Amino acid sequence: MTDSAAEQTPTGSKAGPSRWLRLSEWWEGVQPRRLSLRVRILLMFALGALFLSGFLAAAAYSFARSSVVNQRDDAGIEQAYRNAQAAQNDLRLNDPSTQAAMDRLQSLGVATFAINYRGSWSASSAKYTNDAIPLSLQQRVITESTPARMITRIDGHPVLVVGIPLTVADGGYFEFVLLDDASSTLNSVRLSLLFAGFITTLAGALLGTLVANRAVRPLGDAAQAAKAIAGGRLDTRLEPSEDPDLRVLANAFNDMVAALEARVERDARFASDVSHELRSPLMTLAASVEVMNSRRDDLPERAQSALDLLVADVTRFQGLVEDLLEISRFDAGAIRLNIEELRVAEFVRHAVDVSSMPTTRVIVSERAERVVIQGDRRRLARVMANLIDNARVHGGGEATVTVGEPDGEGEPLAHIWIAVEDRGLGVPLEERALVFERFARGAVAGRRSSSDGAGLGLSLVDEHARIHGGRVWVEERVDGESGARFVLELAADEVNE
């Protein structure tokens, strides 16, 4: 508060810098945030054109003016000298009266003049008196006895005043030369210069727009490329530019993307390599455990318990490695779908049959029986298996699968919902997006069974749904009881039998 008060104090030394400060603050505030680069370039061009045309117009005008006025000057001055000579002759003869001189001048046709003779003024008319003569001119002519001229305005009209000192006595002869017609010439010059300036500024703004568009285009390209890269197309590159300035940017951008691509590839390859390496020992484990398991009855009770743990965890380990491989394939963009037209009801029933809970109830709406989807049946079966596994592990071991159309009777069918409902604790609102993350370990996940899978199952469901152009989410059960409802939405078509 005190600061701003001090700034506003108009003390000469302070007012300057503080105003400058405020101005620059204003510019800081305006420049980067509100004005885009495009607008700034446009403004720069327009202002440049304005300044330049203004400067040229001013120069042209002053040149035109001086040339018009000089013409007038020369004629006026010559005339004034002759008139002054005539007046002096009369003054000398009729000293000290000025009347004869004035009559003489009027008879010569000089209408606008004033004479200072021995300190007293006489003028030809009430309008052109000594009051109309600038004091500096009076001083030069009368006191310093130097001829001089000056342009002044009388009643708004430009007038050239020519002053010639008298040689007979102290005093001066002043003649007024009206410049009205010169002024109208200058007016039209000024008007056309203003018009030209306006046109130039407009042209500057137009040029600015063009240049701005040109200058901004590479930025647009870069933005588009960046968007493509963010979308996963890491092989996107900027076109190498002819312009050396832009080439630096394009090269730096491309180098960055190449480095990013290499890093992403390395990460993906690492995950893939790790899981590939894990498969060989896992293969041995799985086969050996199976051989042991077929002799389970020959083992002592404690060994049987240990074997059961081993069998269960080898199976789990196998699932984890398969999921990891699948995830790394997604990351590497190496997933190729084997798309077929599938009858959704038939597909879901088969998928449930081969899942970990084959007795799960499947409810298919009347309309859904006639619905087909485009999908990779083996991958979608994994999705169903994962959702049912999830229900088995976290959902109290009881699930219901419903296949139905989203609400909207009579509307053309565009999507189908495959929902898996369980009777577990449900998923709290704040964790509903998180459960689809890899290795999601929310409060609920922690609360859930300790023997559950790797936490990759649902993230794979999400990836698969997305690569099929669908989506998956979790909500509460429709009947309001405790439990989660996972809904897989896929694009679908209705077929007529």
Place this chain on the structure above:
Amino acid sequence: MGTRILSVEDDERIRTAVKLALEDEGWTVDEAGSGEEAIELFHRAAPDVVLIDIMLPGIDGFELCRTLRRHSDVPIVMVTARNDTHDVVAGLEAGADDYLTKPFAPKELSARIRALLRRIRPTAPGHAKLTFGDLEIIPEEGKVVRGGTELHLTKTEFRLLCELAQNPGSVFSRESLLDKVWGYDYFGDGRLVDVHVRRLRTKVEADPANPRHVVTVRGLGYRLQS
């Protein structure tokens, strides 16, 4: 005479574990650690089924498969590292009858082997001879003749052709062929059918690029016609 299986796998630990698991099924297992060893052993042991891991030192699995196919119609199961299109299709093109992806459960392997063995003794369709234009199928003898020349089909190719010939002119979906020929459920890999049809065409068609006998019905499946 018991069933002999030749298992070709360079990882000794996996080989041993798989051998133990397969022996539990009552089969005799011969082991080979490389392609060269496998070729040598193949002629000596005359296996009923060959199990080949694609990643082998020296001669790789694809090459081994092609070599064996030149002399024999023995059923071959490929073990691939990935179920990527490339490996699976390349393995099937090389002549494999079926494939498994590592890590697989030994139970699954024995199920696949059983399905392949079942195919070696196809149930006779009851007709002595089926004729489709210049194509003659004699199911009883396991013979296919085109223009008087006998064609050499693998067991699986022959079985596939016989299935299509059961109901000439009608369309067989991939799923039904997977079920009947390979014993797969709804989730079998349709590429098995596609590649086998392709292989079959190179043998039974005069111009495999424009098939006259084994015809694709878009979106539905395949059909056999004269």
